[in-house]
Each structure stands twice: as C-alpha cells, then as structure tokens.
C-alpha cells in the first residue's frame with residue numbers, strides 16, 4: 001500500500017517474508033536501530049516477519065509524531081501475546097478507544113502530580129525501612145529494593161501496608177511481571193503475530209514453551225487481580241480500609257459520584273503493579289551499580305547531603321531543591337541506564353505522511369500495518385559526549401547551575417496519550433530511596449574471603465524492561481549518628 005507513491009522511511013533491504021530479522025541484534029535491538037540511524041537517518045523502516053516497523057531514533061521526531069500527532073499515534077499493535085498470556089486488560093496493551101480513555105482518566109485522578117505528592121510521608125517511611133533492612137541483611141539488597149517498590153505500590157493501590165516478599169500477592173505478581181517481560185519483547189512477539197497458528201499449539205509441543213508460560217501467566221493474572229482487590233472490599237465492609245487508589249475509586253462509585261464498571265478498577269490496580277514494579281526497582285538497582293562503579297560521584301553527593309541535611313536526621317523532600325548534585329546523580333542514573341530502551345510500541349490509527357515518507361496505518365489485521373518503536377535508549381544518548389560514561393556534571397550549565405530540564409519531561413516515560421501515567425509516583429519514590437541510600441551508606445565493591453575486591457561489570461539484562469545483571473556490593477554505614485534515625489519507627 002502506498003500513498004500517492006510516497007516511500008516508507010529509508011531502511012535496510014529486507015528478505016521476502018523474514019524481513020530484517022537476521023540483521024537485528026535480537027538481545028539488544030536498540031543498538032542495531034541506532035546503527036541504522038547513522039546509515040539511514042533518524043527515522044528508519046524495516047520489516048519483521050511481514051510487518052512494517054518504523055523506528056524513531058530522535059526525540060525531536062518522537063515529539064513531533066507521538067506527542068503532537070498523538071490523536072493518530074496512540075494505538076498499540078495488538079499482537080496475539082497479551083491475549084494468550086491472559087493480560088490483554090492491562091492498560092499498556094489496550095487499543096486506543098473507550099476502555100483506554102476510562103483507564104487513563106482513573107489513573108490521572110489517582111496518580112497525577114499532586115496526588116503523587118500526597119504520598120511523600122509514605123515514600124520517606126518506606127525509604128527509612130529500606131535502610132533498616134539493608135543494615136540487617138545488606139547482601140540481599142536486590143530483594144530489599146524490590147520490596148521497597150512493591151510496598152509503595154501496594155500501599156498506594158490497595159492500602160496494603162505490611163507486605164511480605166515470600167507470600168501472595170507480591171510473590172504471584174513478581175512472577176507474573178517477570179514472565180511478561182520475557183514474553184513481550186516486540187521482536188519475539190512479531191513471530192507469534194506472523195504465525196498466529198503457533199498460539200494454538202499445545203503446551204507439550206516441542207518449541208511451544210511459551211504455551212506453558214502462558215498457562216502460568218493466565219493463572220497468576222487472575223489471582224493477582226482478584227486477591228488484593230477482595231482484601232480492600234473486605235476492609236471497606238468492615239469499615240477499616242486505609243486510604244488507597246482502589247478504596248477511593250470504590251467509594252466514589254458507592255456515593256454515585258462516578259459510574260464505571262468495578263472491573264475497570266481491578267484492571268488498573270493490577271496494571272499499576274505490572275507497569276511500576278520492575279521499572280522502578282530496575283532504576284534503583286542501576287543507581288546502586290552506578291555508585292559502586294563511580295565512587296567520586298558518590299562522595300560528592302554525600303558531602304552535599306552532609307552539608308545541607310546534617311548527620312542527625314534523614315533527608316526530606318523539602319531538601320530536594322538544595323541537593324543539586326544529588327539531583328544530577330539522579331538524572332544521570334536514569335540517562336545512563338534506560339529502563340525501557342524501546343518503551344512500548346505505538347501504532348497509528350490512520351495513514352500519515354511525515355517529511356515526505358509514508359507511515360502506514362497500524363492495524364494488526366492488516367499485513368501492511370506499521371509498528372512504531374521509539375528508540376528511547378538512543379534518545380537518552382543524543383547530544384551527549386561519551387554517552388556510556390556516568391557523568392553527573394553533564395547536567396550542569398557552564399556557570400555551575402543545574403540545567404532546567406525536568407525528569408518528568410524526559411523521553412524515558414514514553415510519549416503522547418500513551419505516556420507513563422505513573423511517572424510522578426515513580427520519580428518521587430525513586431528519588432526518596434536514592435537520597436536515603438546516599439545519606440546512610442558508602443556503597444562499595446564487596447570483598448571476597450581473602451579480602452580482595454569482587455569486580456563488578458556494567459552489564460544489563462534484556463527485555464522490555466532491562467536491569468543490571470545481579471552483582472555483589474557492600475553497604476557501609478557512614479555515621480552511627482544516622483543509625484538512630486534509621487531504626488526509629490522499626
């Protein structure tokens with residue numbers, strides 16, 4: 001299909017049917033897409049198993065298309081995987097339409113900037129708890145970071161304050177999130193989209209391991225959606241439900257202020273977990289890795305905290321405007337490690353033309369549909385010297401003032417009408433953990449039994465959401481004065 005003979009954006013030559021599959025680094029496709037930018041320019045097209053893929057390798061173009069033309073760039077390609085996995089009700093997988101608009105309205109109500117600010121005491125309390133857990137068992141730091149994120153999400157969503165790592169709902173949801181992350185990479189999804197017949201193979205069929213994963217995710221999704229929701233309803237019936245996103249929305253329904261199906265509340269509640277859990281904890285894990293690898297930056301941030309906050313209390317949100325170097329470390333962490341390198345794919349709801357190129361309408365039933373991939377990994381490197389180097393100083397102007405760009409406006413949150421609705425909570429919760437960790441501990445390489453430092457590599461996993469490959473490190477309390485403040489409230 002062509003529009004008035006206009007070409008698709010330039011890109012590599014493709015084989016019949018298989019397309020460019022063999023050209024792509026399937027583990028880190030964003031690197032291949034970046035190389036194509038050098039050859040073909042910032043907007044590139046290729047073919048994957050019969051599907052047109054348009055890759056945007058520039059923030060300027062992503063803003064022009066996905067933000068400014070969001071009325072047509074806000075659909076999602078609906079391959080067979082979310083349905084097969086029993087998670088097609090999750091907001092991130094919904095096609096553009098009435099259900100999505102309802103979900104996003106409810107999210108806006110519960111997670112917008114001022115609503116996110118109303119949970120500041122919670123982020124501070126959980127960050128203090130994180131430090132206390134690290135004092136007790138520093139070697140289990142990954143687990144503590146997961147628990148930090150999970151307990152904030154559970155409190156905000158369900159008012160479920162005392163959560164445990166090894167029991168439902170956290171256990172089931174954590175497993176669900178892990179399986180979804182592996183199963184949903186667009187390059188893998190393309191195979192099932194191209195061969196929908198594969199989704200009907202029985203689980204025992206050789207090569208059909210995704211069917212076994214799907215059986216598991218369908219069970220986990222139902223459990224994870226229903227159990228915590230019923231917990232809130234039971235508490236509401238008993239008159240002792242703490243404030244939460246679910247109880248607030250159900251109360252509005254009961255009072256007749258809002259009319260929406262109860263199912264929608266269940267669905268967005270589970271979405272918060274699926275979308276927020278891995279992403280936020282991955283950011284924190286990357287921060288720890290960055291600190292182990294960059295002790296000078298860590299020390300500068302700690303000196304700043306000591307001079308502004310002092311040593312006998314823990315940091316608070318009112319310190320944030322004064323903690324400029326900490327801010328630069330925080331910004332650099334999310335630039336250096338792109339949590340979701342390709343975000344989530346968008347699709348157009350009608351044909352479009354951009355700078356003389358044809359962008360076909362993206363309906364997955366249509367063999368010529370297009371999938372739009374924003375290469376956020378490349379965007380976070382754009383305009384930076386030595387983009388692989390962790391350098392907080394790059395966020396200061398030459399006169400020493402912090403650059404005015406805010407974290408909420410960065411490409412890491414995606415674009416337009418599909419941009420991340422959890423960005424305000426995610427930013428506040430991760431900042432709170434980062435500043436507390438810096439205040440309390442020197443984060444260093446761990447030592448082996450012979451007292452030799454264990455080397456740490458800068459390596460990340462792959463998937464829709466990426467995180468550092470597990471590594472060891474040590475947390476040394478910087479001053480015993482802070483221990484009192486950390487233990488207070490345990």
Ligand code: HEM
Nearest residue numbers: 091092275276279280339343344413414415418420422426
């Ligand atoms: C560091 C943490 C996080 C990062 C980097 C992140 C990033 C993203 C990105 C890149 C997208 C895709 C946007 C697009 O399609 O253009 C997204 C979608 C989404 N995020 Fe986040 N996110 C984070 C945390 C959270 C949290 C904590 C929540 C919930 C409280 C959340 C809820 C969502 C939802 C519901 C969507 C789907 C939106 C839609 O499809 O309309 N995220 N996020």
